[in-house]
Amino acid sequence: MSRTRNSVKNIYTGVSYQVFRVFLTFITRTVFIHTLATEYLGINGLFSNVLTVLSLADLGIGDAIIYSLYKPIVENDEKKVSAIMNFFRTSYRLIGICILLIGLCLAPFLDNVITTNKYIPDLTLIYILYLSNTVSTYFFAYKRSLFIAIQKTFILNNIDALTVILVNSFQLIFLVLTHNFIGYLIIQIIFSYADNIVSSIIANKKFPFLKKNKHLKLTKKEKNIIYKNVKAMMYHKVGGVVLNSTDNLVISKFINIVMVGIYSNYTMLINSVSAFSTQFFTSLTASVGNLLVVESKEKSFEVFKVMFLINFWLYSIICIFLFNLMNPFINIWIGSKYLLDERTMILIVLNFYLVGMRQTVNMFKTTKGLFYKDRYKPIIESLLNLGLSLFFVKTFGVFGVLLGTFISFMLTSFLVDPYLVYRYIFNRKLRFYFYRYFSYTFIAVLLAVSIWCIMELFPLKDIYIDFVLKFILCVFVPNIVYFILFRKLDEFVTFKNLVIMILKKKNVNKHDKEVV
Numbered sequence: 001m002s003r004t005r006n007s008v009k010n011i012y013t014g015v016s017y018q019v020f021r022v023f024l025t026f027i028t029r030t031v032f033i034h035t036l037a038t039e040y041l042g043i044n045g046l047f048s049n050v051l052t053v054l055s056l057a058d059l060g061i062g063d064a065i066i067y068s069l070y071k072p073i074v075e076n077d078e079k080k081v082s083a084i085m086n087f088f089r090t091s092y093r094l095i096g097i098c099i100l101l102i103g104l105c106l107a108p109f110l111d112n113v114i115t116t117n118k119y120i121p122d123l124t125l126i127y128i129l130y131l132s133n134t135v136s137t138y139f140f141a142y143k144r145s146l147f148i149a150i151q152k153t154f155i156l157n158n159i160d161a162l163t164v165i166l167v168n169s170f171q172l173i174f175l176v177l178t179h180n181f182i183g184y185l186i187i188q189i190i191f192s193y194a195d196n197i198v199s200s201i202i203a204n205k206k207f208p209f210l211k212k213n214k215h216l217k218l219t220k221k222e223k224n225i226i227y228k229n230v231k232a233m234m235y236h237k238v239g240g241v242v243l244n245s246t247d248n249l250v251i252s253k254f255i256n257i258v259m260v261g262i263y264s265n266y267t268m269l270i271n272s273v274s275a276f277s278t279q280f281f282t283s284l285t286a287s288v289g290n291l292l293v294v295e296s297k298e299k300s301f302e303v304f305k306v307m308f309l310i311n312f313w314l315y316s317i318i319c320i321f322l323f324n325l326m327n328p329f330i331n332i333w334i335g336s337k338y339l340l341d342e343r344t345m346i347l348i349v350l351n352f353y354l355v356g357m358r359q360t361v362n363m364f365k366t367t368k369g370l371f372y373k374d375r376y377k378p379i380i381e382s383l384l385n386l387g388l389s390l391f392f393v394k395t396f397g398v399f400g401v402l403l404g405t406f407i408s409f410m411l412t413s414f415l416v417d418p419y420l421v422y423r424y425i426f427n428r429k430l431r432f433y434f435y436r437y438f439s440y441t442f443i444a445v446l447l448a449v450s451i452w453c454i455m456e457l458f459p460l461k462d463i464y465i466d467f468v469l470k471f472i473l474c475v476f477v478p479n480i481v482y483f484i485l486f487r488k489l490d491e492f493v494t495f496k497n498l499v500i501m502i503l504k505k506k507n508v509n510k511h512d513k514e515v516v
Contacts, residue, residue, distance in 0.1 A: 018275040020161050024168035029268060031172055033334055035179045039120055041261030042252065047130045065091075067369045068226055069149035081146070082213030087223070088142045096138030103131040122182060129185040133192050140196035143203035143210075155206070159199055167191035229369060246386055247401050254393045262338050263398055266345070269326060270352050277314040281307075281359045288367045292425070300364075301426045305491040307360045308436070313482060315356035316444035321474045322349045323448045324455070328467050344399040351405055353444075354414065357437070361417045370420050377416045384408035443485065447478050 033041060065088045072080035107124050120126075147156050170187045174180070204211060218226070252260045291300055327345055330338055340348075385408035392400025418433045451473045460466040486492045 016157070016161065021164045022272040022275055024164060024172075025268070026272065028168045028172050028175070029265075030333070031175050032184075033265075035175045036181055039257055039261070040181050041264060042257035042259070043120065043123075043126065044261075044264065047127055065226065066145050066149050067229065067367065069146065070367070073150055078209045079213060079216055082210055083216040083218045083222070084226075085143070085146060085210055086214060086216060087218050087226070088145065092138045092142040096135050099138065100131065100135045103135070104128075126182065126185065129182065129189060133185075133189045136189070136193050136196060140193075140200045143200050143207075146203060146207060146210075155202065156199060159195060159202070163191050163195040228372065247389065247405065250386075250389050250393055250401050251398060254390075255397060259398060262340065265330060265334070265338055266326065266340060266348055269329070270322070270348065273318050273321065274315075274352065274356065277318060277356065278359070280314065281311070281363055288363050292364070292368050297426055301428070302491075302494065304360060304364060304421075304426070306495050307363075309486065309489065309491045310495065311357060311360045312440040312444070315353060315359070316440065316447075317474070317478050318356070319349050319353045320444065320448045320451065320478055321471075322352070324451055324470050324474055325467065328463065328470065332463060332467060340398060344397075344402065347399060347402045347406060351402060351409070353441075354406070354409055357441075358413065358417060361421050364421050364425055365417060368421075368425050370424055373420050373424065374416050377412050381408050381412035384411060443481070444478075447481060451477060 032044075065084060068084055069081060072084070107127055110123055110127055144156055147153055167188060170191075171184050174183050174187060248260050248263070251263060288303075291303060295303075323346065326349070327339055327342070385404050388404030388407055389401045390404075392403050394400070396403065418437075419430055422428045422430045422433055451470065454473065455466065455470055460469070
């Protein structure tokens, strides 16, 4: 129940935080679009990707160290935890310095990745501001990993929520009054530093043993274990960065920076609506790590099935919404000139679904520490993605870039990730996973297309009424159908009983407080 309570707290605070973040980010983006040139929208997306590429210097140390914390936390070994965190601190400071130096060396070559007909003033200064914001994280944020490992991310969520409210409010007012992009970035940097510093101060108070044990170091053997995991995670880090952060670079170079801005509106919407489901799984990560340390394979597999059903339920409904509502929403929000064609929009949704459906598998794989087993997979996937995107972009534009991503994913992660989890954690046949995966997906596609067909058969001239009706159908139709189809599944019954148990316990606690 302790694991469950922490998970519930993490989910509740995480989702609440995402509500604030998405709402305020959406308002700020709207003002951004109407107060600044479209080129700045593209620069925002491009530089974010450039700095994600620079984060390769991380080499996956963060994930490897969080994994190494699970066992000493369960054993309440404060000295081992302190030694790991000291190693983490030193590593991240060195990484921050490396990113700063490499980032400064790249500054003179910015014009080589930006295609635009307009002169953009202070481009180098803008880049350096982005760089400083990224570097600051490595000097302060390493202590956040300990909150994650002990299943207390709800503490971080509360801090982040306050920061998001303040930073977006100040940025919004500043953009309306000045229309100045550099000031907009400086506000972001100030609050980013503040968030990291406050998190660090709270960590010092929450974990006083860290300061007391600053002198402790890992043994050579312990470091070698972490180095082995880091080596494996390095491949994942490189592959992940190339896979997820080169699309905007390719679009900027071979199409133009304006198209990066248009595409970034779609990615912002995707990221906004997925923030809730992503937060759900992020909040459960440490609990799964704890589960795999203390529970049997049978118990872990039962939890996996429950989480996979929830995974599908959440992401399929999000995709049904996106498929039917994304282009209509952008048309209402900022106008038809910001729309991508239908086939590109569909491929954006499909790629999002494929990545989203990895959440459960990837969580179990990561928390089990299976970094080394598929260390070459992300490199192969990223090279395939980049090569295919470059091959298709000249013929198909943005659609070609996304097509490269789709093909590379299907040939690698789609097959390898579930194999590792079923082979090395559950010792079960993979065909059961794919049977459930394709059954779920077929139902979701059928529902998405059915809702679209219904609205096409009865077209409405008023775009606002049409949007509202589509929204209502996307809310009720999938949930009703899923309930009818899945209500007798063991995993659904297990999840329902867990929810009932949590609600009963909450009501009992509430009653006890009232009596007191």
